[in-house]
Amino acid sequence: MSGLPPGPRTPRLLQSRRWSREPLPFLERCRARYGPTFTLRLRHLGTWVLLSDPEDVKRVFSADTDDLGVGVPNLALRPVLGAHSVMLSEEPEHMARRKMMLPRFHGDRMREDAEVMTELARREVRAWPVGEPFRLWPRMQALTQEVVMRAVFGDDQGRLDRLRVLLTNLTDAVNDEGRLRKLALFGPGWLERSRGWRQAMDPVEKEVLAEVRRRRAEGENGRKDAVSILIEARNEDGSPLSEKELRDELLTLLTDGPTSSSLAWVFERLLRHPEKLERLQQELLAGEGDAYLDAVIKETLRLRPPVSVVVRRLLRPATLGGYDLPAETLVAPCVYLVHNSAEIYEDPGSFVPERFLERRAAVPTWIPFGGGARRCLAASYAEQEMKRVVRTVLEEVELEPVDTGSERISRAAIAFSPAQHGLVVARPRTPVYA
Numbered sequence: 020m021s022g023l024p025p026g027p028r029t030p031r032l033l034q035s036r037r038w039s040r041e042p043l044p045f046l047e048r049c050r051a052r053y054g055p056t057f058t059l060r061l062r063h064l065g066t067w068v069l070l071s072d073p074e075d076v077k078r079v080f081s082a083d084t085d086d087l088g089v090g091v092p093n094l095a096l097r098p099v100l101g102a103h104s105v106m107l108s109e110e111p112e113h114m115a116r117r118k119m120m121l122p123r124f125h126g127d128r129m130r131e132d133a134e135v136m137t138e139l140a141r142r143e144v145r146a147w148p149v150g151e152p153f154r155l156w157p158r159m160q161a162l163t164q165e166v167v168m169r170a171v172f173g174d175d176q177g178r179l180d181r182l183r184v185l186l187t188n189l190t191d192a193v194n195d196e197g198r199l200r201k202l203a204l205f206g207p208g209w210l211e212r213s214r215g216w217r218q219a220m221d222p223v224e225k226e227v228l229a230e231v232r233r234r235r236a237e238g239e240n241g242r243k244d245a246v247s248i249l250i251e252a253r254n255e256d257g258s259p260l261s262e263k264e265l266r267d268e269l270l271t272l273l274t275d276g277p278t279s280s281s282l283a284w285v286f287e288r289l290l291r292h293p294e295k296l297e298r299l300q301q302e303l304l305a306g307e308g309d310a311y312l313d314a315v316i317k318e319t320l321r322l323r324p325p326v327s328v329v330v331r332r333l334l335r336p337a338t339l340g341g342y343d344l345p346a347e348t349l350v351a352p353c354v355y356l357v358h359n360s361a362e363i364y365e366d367p368g369s370f371v372p373e374r375f376l377e378r379r380a381a382v383p384t385w386i387p388f389g390g391g392a393r394r395c396l397a398a399s400y401a402e403q404e405m406k407r408v409v410r411t412v413l414e415e416v417e418l419e420p421v422d423t424g425s426e427r428i429s430r431a432a433i434a435f436s437p438a439q440h441g442l443v444v445a446r447p448r449t450p451v452y453a
């Protein structure tokens with residue numbers, strides 16, 4: 020068929036409003052009405068062909084890098100990332116950048132960070148209030164920020180202390196609800212010009228660039244954090260990355276939103292399913308492998324994917340969902356709809372980690388990290404981090420939910436998070452794990 024797949028015929032502004040206020044019910048209603056492939060027309064984000072048939076998703080993620088370009092990123096992320104970010108650059112720069120950054124988040128470097136992750140998690144948990152309600156999500160934000168700051172900057176305590184405050188301000192500015200509503204209406208250009216935003220962003224940029232200049236002046240130092248790796252990296256023509264390029268790559272790494280909300284969700288789900296929590300605790304207590312822990316994390320990322328769609332631009336015509344789509348069409352594999360499909364998962368709305376003891380979590384039916392050449396470059400790192408944190412929390416404290424009912428899914432700037440931000444009470448664990 021030629022032309023774009025069907026979709027809501029309401030004006031773009033109205034579709035954008037739905038998308039910004041209640042994206043997940045909107046996606047579900049569209050699928051119920053138009054089928055697995057449909058078109059949304061969104062202000063500032065363009066016209067998207069949403070794909071939720073695994074065959075189409077697979078075709079997009081296995082396409083040649085020459086056939087696909089950058090789609091449109093999350094509106095709130097765009098001003099943070101900057102035009103040179105690996106997430107926004109086209110080939111061949113994209114692949115070159117990715118290759119520079121990957122080693123920091125894979126293999127030995129990733130494994131070396133495991134103990135630091137546990138140590139930072141332990142320190143964080145031991146500072147939690149005992150016996151009174153508190154919100155897990157902000158604590159997880161603080162923790163994952165601490166982990167990523169070390170991966171990016173190493174152990175320079177003074178620098179980390181300054182950045183911690185600045186990055187927390189920036190995260191709050193990104194997640195401010197009033198600002199997010201205006202962003203959907205006026206677009207990222209408005210955000211970049213707004214005073215409140217600049218007040219949060221400018222000091223972060225200044226701090227990041229100060230470190231870049233200091234390291235450059237210092238010369239080769241044998242450090243293996245992301246700043247040093249990127250300063251020493253060379254483009255194909257032998258030139259180093261410019262300050263602007265370094266700023267964009269480093270900020271891309273520092274704005275890690277999805278890990279903290281995914282961690283908040285792991286506990287939100289486990290606390291509503293005591294029998295699953297019990298099974299996980301038994302596994303941790305037995306000290307024999309982490310198959311169930313892995314399944315719990317995979318299932319949480321399936322049921323509560325922090326990112327609901329990933330977007331690509333077709334560089335050549337392609338047939339998807341039975342439609343002949345021209346070059347320049349924005350196609351959007353829909354993580355949320357794939358993960359919530361009854362044709363793929365039995366009882367998709369239920370939290371059943373056991374399903375991933377039996378089946379592999381892989382593209383095209385499990386796609387919380389996207390797929391293909393632009394798949395999250397820190398996917399294994401993030402999973403390792405989540406495992407370390409969940410294990411440490413459960414070793415240190417017993418958590419109880421404040422409300423027995425499930426928390427609703429609410430939209431934050433970068434990721435979907437629990438509406439009450441994971442409201443819990445912590446008590447010291449007895450007996451203590453071996």
Ligand code: HEM
Nearest residue numbers: 105106275277278326329388389390393394395396397401
């Ligand atoms: C649970 C945690 C995380 C989730 C669910 C997640 C999810 C995603 C998704 C959906 C994408 C887009 C993929 C695509 O377009 O196909 C992405 C890209 C990316 N993520 Fe993550 N992410 C997580 C954690 C992290 C962390 C911890 C870092 C780094 C510190 C990171 C760095 C990146 C980068 C650099 C890209 C761009 C890759 C490229 O364009 O080649 N992510 N992530």
